[in-house]
Amino acid sequence: MNETIRVDDLTFHIKRSERRKTIGLTVERDASLVAHLPKDADIGQVSALIRTKLVWVHQKLATQKDTGRETVFRRPEFVDGEGFYFLGKHYRLKLIDVDPAGPPTPTVRFDGDRLLFRREQVAVGEKRIAEHYTRAAHPYLNDTVNRWKRIVGVSPTKYVQVMDLGFRWASCSSKGTLNFHWRIMQLPPQVIDYVAVHELTHLKVPDHSPAFWAEVARILPTYPQHRRWLRERGGEL
Known part of the structure; x- marks a missing residue:
């Protein structure tokens, strides 16, 4: 059986080598993900390393052709009435x-x-829309994160980052940096709140275990409806 490791919504195929001394990640031409490991590498350590590289992985995926991105985010036409x-x-x-x-x-x-x-x-x-939304996102998301971090009880790094995250709305690094896709400014404010709470909670619980969702529910009891909205409506934006 081929060995794989799943980090959030990404699956990495594992290739081990006796000669390899370090862990490496590649994004293949077909957008498949590979983790190159030493023969005896610990999966827990590998998962932690991958999580620190998620922004890079998603940015690489965003540059790949034929990855189905158009099925994730609608590509608008710049014509009257769009x-x-x-x-x-x-x-x-x-x-x-x-x-x-x-x-x-x-x-x-x-x-x-x-x-x-x-x-x-x-x-x-x-490109111009992305620039406009990115400028608007910085103050809005910093205010949002500052409001929720006290409720969640965590201390992320001072500023958020806004960029093209490929297929993801947001991510959280192991160093406490919160990254948001510029497209998040299309969402209703209460859904943005859910995304912010989701990422802030990862500073307490790094995975998507039952403990993670229990913590999200404690902080934001209405999160299931916002999560469902994002899954059902997010691709229309």
Whole structure:
């Protein structure tokens, strides 16, 4: 039987070698994951090391072609009427023409129930949206984490990081750094709270054991409905 190890929602195929002295991770061309281990490597130590490298793994997965990412996150079209979400509220895209000689105009701007977007930026639309959501995410998520960390009873590092995490909404390193996907700003505030509580709780319980979920339930009794919403609706955003 092939040996595997599962860390969160990722499965790594294990390859052991008598000549190998260190642990290494690779993301193959087909997006499969491999942990290269010394012959007698301890699985517990391997799992802990993998967890410190999860951001790197997800970033590598995000760059792979044909990994099915489009089934995880919807890829919007930058045409009039396309739907976008920000903090759970739905907006319709409106392309606008800007006079080059006129006053400076933001590429992305919310106005009522519309998201105004400069037409000449359509070719790099997703990049501009990611930049806008990332800027908004930093203060919002830091406030969210600061509010919940006292309730959870943990002390993460001072600032959160916002980046493209590939297939994940968020992650937590063993050093206490919280990482969030910029797309999290599309979620309703109460679902963002759940994601933050989930990651903060990992500073107490690193796995997804019954003890972990019991702690999440103690902190946020309504978490099942938010977790279900994320599974059922997250891919539509």
